[in-house]
Amino acid sequence: MIVRTWKGFLAVGVLILIVVGGAVLSLALPGRGEPRSTPAPVQAMIFPKGFLWGVAIAGQQAESVPASDWTKFETEVFRDHRFAQGNQIGATPPGDIHDFGRWPEQVRTHKAGFDLHYDADIDAAARLGLNAFRVSIEWARLFPRAGMTEPDPEAIAYYHRIFAAMKSHGIEPVVTLFHYVSPAWFFEADAKGKRGWERADALDLWKTYVDAVAQNFIPEVRIWCTLNEPMVYLYDGYVIGSYPPGEKRGDFAGTRDVYAALLRAHVEAYRTLHRVASTLGAPVSVGLTQNLEVFEPYNRFSPLDRGLAWVVDKAWNWDFLDAVANGHMRITTTDIDLPIEDLAGTEDYVGVNYYSRNYVRGDWRHPFAPDVGNVAPDQPGEEHNDLGWPSYPRGFYEMLTKVGKRYSKPVMILENGTADRADDDQARQRYLVAHVREAWLAQRDGVDIRSYIHWSLVDNFEWDEGFDARFGLIAVDYDHDFRRTPRPSAALYGDIAHANGLSTAILSRYMAGPETASVAPGQ
Known part of the structure; x- marks a missing residue:
């Protein structure tokens, strides 16, 4: 989910630190992380009893959310023909949606059609043997109009139907409150011209929404994710302008007020969910999930590339999670150090989304504008998905073990997956087995991992x-x-869920080499 350039991201005062630190790293870490060797498997990799195997979707990506800021953005893109036609996916310019104009209104409105087919989709997940399903409750569906003090009854009923369907199949709902999407009216300017999370009443509006969710869906829902990938939202929404509100502030320092508002929103949601659960005598587990990426130097012998990779890793992967842990919002390479009231320790688990690794390349002529890309000169055979993202399973282990050591909290893997449009999806099968294997290794090495949730059950609006x-x-x-056709990876994931891990047969079939992925699951 990281794209192209980070211009303006670094402050001038850290150049010496970058160069000196990069030089030290070049001596201390002469090579980059390489794929693990895969000796012949000798034993199954089984997860603990009660482990959650699930799939994920999000409202705006899978169903109709007519009153949201994203729907407004999509309407404007369609009206203005900003379709990035002919461009390769993975390189869509900010303000466009790739090939959006080719789809009829029914598809643009209902995305993957989950709101039309949720019974069948939940049944499909259950038949695979899954016991968890991550969805989002959409603020814009509950409060589609400004000034509402009570949620839309039909919206409440809609989610009750979804959770009832999950319950009937023995599936645990995992619910996200903010998955990049807000009501369109939330971005109307207040008296001071502020919009969205910078409005003076933003937190009060959020409180109304979260309280309605808590009052209506506890104890029906036990596991809550307050924010999905806040750094992606800040970067794409406010730094480069790919997502609504489409602003281009150039760096994370420019997002300071939104950054702080998201942390305060998390605090409010955490406290509200626990307060309501306590009054009902119901258990809840509340956290947020961060998109963690491996950042490595483009040239592993370059002190500049090494230093920049360290800085980008710190800012992207750890600043927000550190703030939740210690109560201070500190943005790397800036002098921002803002205490957030009641923030410290407001996580019952740490959520991890992981997809890929990136390579950081510096330029001595422009040392504060590194490029972050998907290709390195010494990785000519690295496998890439349809979006151009490298497949790097070992990085999953690295991130999970870092999270476990850094925060000493249970870990929930809430997203992991790959873009593979092939009918036989061999790349997805290899990716799935390799990443579940790394999760097992991380757990063996002491990380308290509670779930593996695959992105996604169905193709959707990306x-x-x-x-x-x-x-x-x-x-x-x-x-x-919206006709559904399971890919071979679905049967494979079902085999994993039923085995509660990787059987010796699966390991032998998929880890001996890429050519073995052509064997059909279940054979």
């Missing part, structure tokens, strides 16, 4: 990349009423 990045275990035929 934000500015439109409908062409296919992440689904189940293919969606958008041209024929």
Whole structure:
């Protein structure tokens, strides 16, 4: 989810630190992380009893959310023909949605059609043997109009139906409160011209929404995720302008007020969910999830590249999570150090989303504008998905073990997956087995991992990349009423869930080499 350039991201005062630190790292860490060797497996990799195997979707990506800021953005993109036609997915310019104009209104409105087919989708997950399903409750669906003090009754009923369907199949709902999307009216200017999270009443509006969610869906829902990938939202929404509100402030320092508002929103949600659960005598587990990426130097012998990779890693992966842990919002390479009241320790678990690694490349002529890309000169054979993201399973282990050591909290893997549009999706099968293996290794080495949730159950709307990045275990035929067709990876994931891990047969089939992935699951 990291794209292209980070211009303006670094402050001038850290150049010496970058160069000196990079030189030290060049001596201390002469090589980059390489894929693990894979000796012949000798034993199954089984997870603890009660482990959650699940899939994930999000409202705006999978169903109709008519009153949201994203729906307004999509309407404007369609009206203005900002379709990035002919461009390769993974390189869509800010303000466009890839090939958005080719799809009929039914598809643009209902995305993957989850609101039309949720019974069948939940049943499909259950038949795979899954026991968790991550969804989002959409603020814009509950409060579609400004000034509402009570949620829309039909919206409440809609989510009750979804959770009832999950319960009937023995599936645990995992619910996200903010997955990049807000009501459109939230971005109307207040008296001082502030919009969205910078409005003077932003937190009060958020409180109304969170209180309604808590009062209506506890104890029905036990596991809550307050914020999905806040750094992605800040970067794409406020630094480069790919997502609504489409602002281009150039660096994270420019997002200071929004950054702080998201932390305060998390605090409010954490406290509200626990307060309501306590009054009802119901257990809840509340956290947020961060998109963690491995950042490595483009040239592993370059002190500049090494130093920049360290800085980008710190700012992207750890600043926000550190703030939740210690109560201070500190933005790397700036002098921002803002205490957030009641923030410290407001996580029952740490959520991890992981997809790939990136390479950081500096330029001595412009040392504060590193490029972050997907290709390195010494990795010519690295496998990339349809979006151009490298497949790097070992990085999953590295991130999980860092989270476990850094925060000493349970870890929930809330997203992991890859874009593979092929009918036989061999790349997804290899990716799935390799990443579950790394999760097991991290757990063996002391990380308290509670879940593995795959992104995604079905193909869906991938934000500015439109409908062409296919992440689904189940293919969606958008041209024929959202017809669902399971890919081979769905059966494979079902085998993993039923075994509660990787059997020796699966390890032998998929870890001996890429050519073995052509063997059908279950054979």
